[in-house]
Amino acid sequence: MAGTDNHPEQQEAVNKDLGQILSELEKNSDGQSLPPVEKWNPEFCGDMELIIKRDGSWQYEGSPIGRQRLVKLFSTVLKKEDDKYFLVTPVEKLGIRVEDAPFLVIRMQVKDTAEGPIISFEDNCDNQIVLTKDNPIWVEHDSKTGEPSPYIMVRRNLHALIHRNVFYELVERAEERVIVDQKHLGVMSAGEFFSLGTI
Structure with missing residues (x-):
């Protein structure tokens, strides 16, 4: 899949070392707020050999990206258009693969208030998500096994799979x-x- 239809100049961009992409991201990040990827519309540069696995791990050219700092930074420039995912900087747009969801919820907290409970989640990229009507939860079921897969909206049209333990x-x-x-x-x-399913 990756790179099969790329023009030579696109392939050169796709073959960039992740370090070069990281440098571009750091140059355009203030380290606090999320980059305005919805305002970035560079030309498509092709697909790169990066996949986000269902377990939340990131793999580049078949090898896991072990540095969480890199994963977290790259996750801030994720963009989804239709059913396709991209890493976007001000100057390039690279297609990646996502097995299920781009994020994985790994823990939850419940705060009891005078108005009732407020449930919040944390995912593997340090996103903090409060369960609200703007960030709802929903459950999909495997058509063959019936196994539930629960999700929550993280931001824009990006969602997280909720770990089974959570x-x-x-x-x-x-x-x-x-x-x-x-x-x-x-x-x-x-x-x-928020419904978790019918009984």
């Missing part, structure tokens, strides 16, 4: 509620009820 924590907090004559198991957060 999902079990959610289920332990779940309560029953009838919605349109159907029993749902779900959780409350920020004044909203």
Whole structure:
């Protein structure tokens, strides 16, 4: 898949060492806020041999990227258009593969307030996500096995798979509620009820 339709000049960009891309990102980052990738529209430079696995690990040319700092920085310039994912800088746009979701939720916290509980999550790239109507949770089921895959919106149209252990924590907090004559198991957060599935 990667690079098969690239022009020579595109292939040269695709073959860039990750260090060069990192340098470009650091030059355009203030280290605090997320880069404005939605405002960056460079020309497509081709696909690169980078894949985000279902377990949240990043692999470049078949080898894991072991430095979490790099993974975190690259994750800030992820962009999704239709069903395709890209790493975007002000000067280039490189296609990557994502097995399932670009992020993986690894822990959750619950804060009890006077208005009710607020559930927040942390993913493998240090994103902090509060479960609200703007960042909802949803569950998809494998058509063959029926196994649930829970997700939450992180930002824009990028979402995270919720690790099974964290999902079990959610289920332990779940309560029953009838919605349109159907029993749902779900959780409350920020004044909203989020269904984890019907029962």
